[in-house]
Amino acid sequence: MATALASDLTTLTLGAPLALDSGKQLANVELAYETYGELNADKSNAILIFHALTGDQFVAKTHPLTGKPGWWDRMVGPGKPIDTARYHVICANVIGSCLGSTGPASAAQDGEPYGMRFPVITIRDMVRAQVGLLDALGIERLHAVVGGSMGGMQALSFAANFPGRTERVLAIATTARHSAQNIAFHEVGRQAIMADPDWEGGDYYARGKGPEKGLAVARMAAHITYLSEQGLTDKFGRQLQDRDAKSFGFDADFQVESYLRYQGLAFTDRFDANSYLYITRAMDYFDLAEEHGGLLADAFREASDTRFCVVSFDTDWLYPTSESRNVVHALNAVAAPVSFVELSAPFGHDSFLLECPALDRVVKGFLG
Ligand SMILES: CC(=O)SCCNC(=O)CCNC(=O)[C@H](O)C(C)(C)COP(=O)(O)OP(=O)(O)OC[C@H]1O[C@@H](n2cnc3c(N)ncnc32)[C@H](O)[C@@H]1OP(=O)(O)O
Ligand SMILES: N[C@@H](CCO)C(=O)O
Numbered sequence: 001m002a003t004a005l006a007s008d009l010t011t012l013t014l015g016a017p018l019a020l021d022s023g024k025q026l027a028n029v030e031l032a033y034e035t036y037g038e039l040n041a042d043k044s045n046a047i048l049i050f051h052a053l054t055g056d057q058f059v060a061k062t063h064p065l066t067g068k069p070g071w072w073d074r075m076v077g078p079g080k081p082i083d084t085a086r087y088h089v090i091c092a093n094v095i096g097s098c099l100g101s102t103g104p105a106s107a108a109q110d111g112e113p114y115g116m117r118f119p120v121i122t123i124r125d126m127v128r129a130q131v132g133l134l135d136a137l138g139i140e141r142l143h144a145v146v147g148g149s150m151g152g153m154q155a156l157s158f159a160a161n162f163p164g165r166t167e168r169v170l171a172i173a174t175t176a177r178h179s180a181q182n183i184a185f186h187e188v189g190r191q192a193i194m195a196d197p198d199w200e201g202g203d204y205y206a207r208g209k210g211p212e213k214g215l216a217v218a219r220m221a222a223h224i225t226y227l228s229e230q231g232l233t234d235k236f237g238r239q240l241q242d243r244d245a246k247s248f249g250f251d252a253d254f255q256v257e258s259y260l261r262y263q264g265l266a267f268t269d270r271f272d273a274n275s276y277l278y279i280t281r282a283m284d285y286f287d288l289a290e291e292h293g294g295l296l297a298d299a300f301r302e303a304s305d306t307r308f309c310v311v312s313f314d315t316d317w318l319y320p321t322s323e324s325r326n327v328v329h330a331l332n333a334v335a336a337p338v339s340f341v342e343l344s345a346p347f348g349h350d351s352f353l354l355e356c357p358a359l360d361r362v363v364k365g366f367l368g
Pocket of ligand 2: 052053054055149150226350
């Protein structure tokens, strides 16, 4: 079961309980965050990066559990598209997650882990918590907010709910609302976790062993949605794994099966199953138009002096270009300055995490 060492983490406790969309409150909210680059004297060069579903604050630093480079190491650093020689980058682990911020594995008031007593949270709740962090750091107005996938949802939510607090919004491979297909895939994952006998209603922390099998299956199913058919075909095709002939059994005959099993298992070393339930739920509940009376344009009415850049990938079938266009249409309707580009990349939804020079140019140009 994945547990980060407290000594690897920088955390801040919010001064007041967090009011949640559900009507509940979350007390003693801790946010684990990392910063990169220097904050300038007038605090005008800060960029807040929002991470995706299973991401974390270690954007460009070694992950404390896996020992791997940060998830956007190629994008963030001195001289890189998000240039930390110019900008002060902040990234916080979202609430509900499991790398130091308050989530289902954290201790509740009675000292025991919340488990399923943790309140259901929303994307807007995650954003509210991070605005609390900005307040505590004394940063009133950001140079930009940036995010891909669920990070992009937070970027849009930030613009809609905290207008005036950022000059720019860069939303990559994202959507303004989760579709039926998005919800359906998440539900498969959640059911896989809950069907694992080791889930035990979410009350597994004391045993030191969680529903790893269920979590691995959830990740396998989700991982397929982050890739493209072409990418899988190019990488694996129908090639067999470490054998010359089919086994006529149910071992991982095909490379793609072996790859998915590996991705599923590796995931359980760095992620908590209950966090997976809560964060996927937050994504499923995300509907920016619904939050603002049913019309997406109304979400951005107060943010019409913010500059937006919306980026999609032509092979992303999870949050296809049509979803980005909806966002752009809404921004056009309130005359917000917006640029939009559909990039060509073979890798599917997760293209934003991979080598994509065209994305690098867009990010650098928009921020500069
Ligand atoms: C966005 C955020 O905020 S952070 C969260 C993002 N991070 C993740 O999602 C991490 C897990 N996901 C991945 O690694 C994604 O696949 C990507 C898209 C991010 C990375 O893609 P790539 O760099 O192309 O890596 P790829 O998908 O090929 O996976 C490589 C791994 O699969 C393993 N692998 C490849 N083929 C096989 C196979 N046939 N059998 C078993 N394992 C295999 C490799 O050994 C490698 O292992 P390693 O990660 O331990 O080194
Ligand atoms: N692969 C990334 C993006 C998914 O949207 C993640 O696991 O967070």
